Each structure stands twice: as C-alpha cells, then as structure tokens.
Amino acid sequence: MIRLAVLGSTGSIGVSALEVVAAHPDRLAVIGLAAGGNVATMQAQVARVRPKAVAMATRAATQDVQAGLPAAVRQGIETWASGREGLVAIATHPDVDVVLCACSGTEALEAVLAAIEAGKRIALANKEVLVMAGALVMAAARARGVDVLPVDSEHNAIHQCLAGHPQAHVRRLVLTASGGPFRSTPVEALASVTAADALSHPTWKMGRKITIDSATMMNKGLEVIEAHWLFDMPADRIDVVIHPQSVVHSMVEFTDGSMLAQLGVTDMKLPIQYAFTYPERWASPVPRLDWRQGLDLRFENADPGRFPCLRLAYDALRQGGAAPVVLNAANEIAVASFLGGHVPFTAIAATVADVLADASGQALDTASLAAIREVDAWARRRATTRLGTVESAGRGIIA
Structure with a gap:
C-alpha cells in the first residue's frame, strides 16, 4: 500500500x-x-x-x-x-x-x-518550488536520497524518455507547449484581450493562474527553469516547441540524433499515477490514444515577439541567483492584476521585465529559505508599485 x-x-x-x-x-x-x-x-x-x-x-x-x-x-x-x-x-x-x-x-x-x-x-x-528554490530543494533531495518525481506532463514525459539513459547521451530536452488561446492572435491585438479570452484554453482544463501563464507562455518559461533543476540541464540545451494537439508531451534528443517522445491523452491522471507508482506501471483510469482515427501532429516555433515571457524566463535562468525568484513573484502579481481587470494583458510581460531590470542592480541573497522569502517579498512590492502606476495611467499605456 x-x-x-x-x-x-x-x-x-x-x-x-x-x-x-x-x-x-x-x-x-x-x-x-x-x-x-x-x-x-x-x-x-x-x-x-x-x-x-x-x-x-x-x-x-x-x-x-x-x-x-x-x-x-x-x-x-x-x-x-x-x-x-x-x-x-x-x-x-x-x-x-x-x-x-x-x-x-x-x-x-x-x-x-x-x-x-x-x-x-x-x-x-508545483513549478514555483523549483523556480524559487531549485538549488536548495534538489541539494536536500540528493543528500537524503529522496526522489523528486515531476507531475507536470512535460517533465513527466522527459523523465520517462530518459529512463535508462545516462546524461552524457542526451543532447537536448524539448518541452512541448500548446501555444494557448493566442497562438494565432495578431500581436497588435493582444493589448485588448480580456481575462475571459485568456482563460479559454484550447486543450487543458487548469486553474485560473496557470491558464493565464499558458496564454503568456510564462508557464513554459517556468517549466524551462524547472527542467534545469530536475534534469541538470543548462538553458541552451532546453528547447520549447509549440504543439497545438498536446499529444506529444515532450521529447529528448540524444547525441546520435535519435529522439524519444512520450505520447498520451491530455489527462493529468496519467502523470500523477506515474509519480505515485514509479518504477512500476499500473493499469490507468484514462482513455487510450486511438491510432485508428489518425493523429495530426504539428509543431511550430515559439515566437518570442508573441511570447516575451518565455524569453524573460530564459534570461532569468541564465542570470541565475535571485532572478528566477523575482521573475516568478512579479509574474504572480501581474497575473492577479490582469485577472482583476486592472491592467491589460501585455502589462504582464512588461511588469516582469521592469522588475527583473530593477533586481539586476540589487544585492539579493538566495542562500537560505529565509533569504528567498525576502527576495520574493521585495519583488512583489516592486511589481505592485509598478502595476499601480500602469492602472492609474489607464489601460492604453502599454501597447
């Protein structure tokens, strides 16, 4: 049991x-x-x-x-x-x-x-645990010999694809993304989309915050940071590709050029059960992919002009230190403000960028859990101040 x-x-x-x-x-x-x-x-x-x-x-x-x-x-x-x-x-x-x-x-x-x-x-x-404190969490897990098994469908897929393969054989990890509801929306129209628009996810049924993160692709950016800690991979060896069908949950490319992909229905019960029962595999209460109906599998590049939050997450990972903590905190405050109808959709990325820029000039310590909490609180205060300025100036301030 x-x-x-x-x-x-x-x-x-x-x-x-x-x-x-x-x-x-x-x-x-x-x-x-x-x-x-x-x-x-x-x-x-x-x-x-x-x-x-x-x-x-x-x-x-x-x-x-x-x-x-x-x-x-x-x-x-x-x-x-x-x-x-x-x-x-x-x-x-x-x-x-x-x-x-x-x-x-x-x-x-x-x-x-x-x-x-x-x-x-x-x-x-939960992505935020590793985004905020990946070094602390993974060091503690290694010291105690504890497994940290990912439930996110993308990281769970990579965990399955990596089974039995040494890291020296891995060239890169490829995280798939649905592209969210604004995958084909004209970029110039994003400033006027509503929270209801952003919450209409085409594939997954999720909570409100994570659904907005999917629309901005900050969700995928946080997953890049999470993948870095889970699989000890640098940013330059973690790629993101848009896959609207959400059938391929992620892929691993090996040094010989071959790739392994994990496929499945869009049902979170599958990765949840995997994390509970690993290394065993039990019969699952989810439907199976029906190959007889055919699978339309398409892949697209993630446009950084449409999804600036993804670029910001890569930047934060490369910068290291307090930057991922700041990224996550500023994003949470900005998403809440957008959901509350106070600022436009495009204010999310703009706010995160501003707070990250402010943080680069600060001496922010992340050596302990208490220090991480202090950085998180600082970034939230800074984001709240910035968003208050945006709201008071009116929705048209950000294009």
Missing part, C-alpha cells in the same frame, strides 16, 4: 489525484489532505477518503471543515492544522510515503523541504 499526502487537494491536480486513488483502492491510501479555502470540496473529500490529517489555509477554514462533518468522520481525524505549519504537518506525517505537492504559488515550499528531510518521495506538480 502506497500512502499519500495531497497538498492542494481541492484544485484540479488534487481532484485528479483522488480519482487515481479511487481507481486503486487496494494499492493507494490517503493519509493527509491540505487545501486553501474551498471548505465544501474539502468536506466532501474528507468524507470520501477518510484521512488521518487535514489542513486548510486558515484556522477559520479548518474549523468550518470540522463543523460541517458528521461526528463519525471527525473522530477518525487525528490532526487538524492550518497555514504553512499545517502543510508541514501533513507533508511530514509519519504514515506518509509520497507527498503530492499540487498547491499553487509558493506556500508549500517549507512543506516540501520538510518532507524531503523526513525521507518522503515528492511528486511535484
């Missing part, structure tokens, strides 16, 4: 993870659940999977979950917690074997490091 902690259980990845558990009730068990503020969904999940430990973002939300559960269900829960401390408690529960980190943003960083120290396998569906 593989025993799980699910951080971010009420989000799309967490929900899919519990569907994987339901498909293998005799082989997977949920020990702990943690989420943000979705009380109703958490109550339903707790009643269904009967975990030993539950945490929410706030004490009030935790109390609301408790209050809405039947007494018989409440009695089976040993630990109630909240906040970052709650995430740590769930991730380090002594009965847990695998921790799925599916929280959005940076809240689970301490929990991931604590889980590694406790010897838990990490199934990582």
Whole structure:
C-alpha cells in the first residue's frame, strides 16, 4: 500500500489525484489532505477518503471543515492544522510515503523541504518550488536520497524518455507547449484581450493562474527553469516547441540524433499515477490514444515577439541567483492584476521585465529559505508599485 499526502487537494491536480486513488483502492491510501479555502470540496473529500490529517489555509477554514462533518468522520481525524505549519504537518506525517505537492504559488515550499528531510518521495506538480528554490530543494533531495518525481506532463514525459539513459547521451530536452488561446492572435491585438479570452484554453482544463501563464507562455518559461533543476540541464540545451494537439508531451534528443517522445491523452491522471507508482506501471483510469482515427501532429516555433515571457524566463535562468525568484513573484502579481481587470494583458510581460531590470542592480541573497522569502517579498512590492502606476495611467499605456 502506497500512502499519500495531497497538498492542494481541492484544485484540479488534487481532484485528479483522488480519482487515481479511487481507481486503486487496494494499492493507494490517503493519509493527509491540505487545501486553501474551498471548505465544501474539502468536506466532501474528507468524507470520501477518510484521512488521518487535514489542513486548510486558515484556522477559520479548518474549523468550518470540522463543523460541517458528521461526528463519525471527525473522530477518525487525528490532526487538524492550518497555514504553512499545517502543510508541514501533513507533508511530514509519519504514515506518509509520497507527498503530492499540487498547491499553487509558493506556500508549500517549507512543506516540501520538510518532507524531503523526513525521507518522503515528492511528486511535484508545483513549478514555483523549483523556480524559487531549485538549488536548495534538489541539494536536500540528493543528500537524503529522496526522489523528486515531476507531475507536470512535460517533465513527466522527459523523465520517462530518459529512463535508462545516462546524461552524457542526451543532447537536448524539448518541452512541448500548446501555444494557448493566442497562438494565432495578431500581436497588435493582444493589448485588448480580456481575462475571459485568456482563460479559454484550447486543450487543458487548469486553474485560473496557470491558464493565464499558458496564454503568456510564462508557464513554459517556468517549466524551462524547472527542467534545469530536475534534469541538470543548462538553458541552451532546453528547447520549447509549440504543439497545438498536446499529444506529444515532450521529447529528448540524444547525441546520435535519435529522439524519444512520450505520447498520451491530455489527462493529468496519467502523470500523477506515474509519480505515485514509479518504477512500476499500473493499469490507468484514462482513455487510450486511438491510432485508428489518425493523429495530426504539428509543431511550430515559439515566437518570442508573441511570447516575451518565455524569453524573460530564459534570461532569468541564465542570470541565475535571485532572478528566477523575482521573475516568478512579479509574474504572480501581474497575473492577479490582469485577472482583476486592472491592467491589460501585455502589462504582464512588461511588469516582469521592469522588475527583473530593477533586481539586476540589487544585492539579493538566495542562500537560505529565509533569504528567498525576502527576495520574493521585495519583488512583489516592486511589481505592485509598478502595476499601480500602469492602472492609474489607464489601460492604453502599454501597447
């Protein structure tokens, strides 16, 4: 029996993870659940999977979950917690074997490091953990002999393609991208697209923030940084190609010129189950690709003029140090401002570029988790100030 902690259980990845558990009730068990503020969904999940430990973002939300559960269900829960401390408690529960980190943003960083120290396998569906603290996380995992297995479909595909191949045989990694909803939108029209437009993803059903990141391709830029840490590859050996069908999830090119690609349906349950069960492969509760209907597989270059966030992410990776932390923080603030209707879509990339430029003149330390948190807070303040100027000047300020 593989025993799980699910951080971010009420989000799309967490929900899919519990569907994987339901498909293998005799082989997977949920020990702990943690989420943000979705009380109703958490109550339903707790009643269904009967975990030993539950945490929410706030004490009030935790109390609301408790209050809405039947007494018989409440009695089976040993630990109630909240906040970052709650995430740590769930991730380090002594009965847990695998921790799925599916929280959005940076809240689970301490929990991931604590889980590694406790010897838990990490199934990582959160890009920000490695973008912010890749050096710390991967050094800790190596020191403890802990597997960090990617759940992102692209990195999961690369992990599968690399199986059994030494790094010396690898020429480059190729991450595929859907291109999002604005793959063919005229560049000059991007300043006037709405949040509703950007949230209409053609392939994947995801959370709001990650869907906007897909539209700007910052999502893919963060994945480039993530791939650097997961697979110890420099930026110049990680490529991005647009593949609108999202059937090829990523590829590896080897030194002899041959390439391996991983293909599958667009269903996150497949990489989630892989991360839970590796190195075994179990029957999966997802449909199969139907070759008889034919597969239209097309690939396009990612235009840096259309997707400046992708270029900014490469720049941040090459610069190193605090730059990826700044990139991620400024982007989160800018995306939230766009979703709130305060600034145009094009303000996202412009804000990130400005804050990165400001950071290049600062002495920003990332040697410790506390220092990383300080850099993150500095970048958020700077982005908020910059976006306030844009909003007050009106939507037409950025073309």
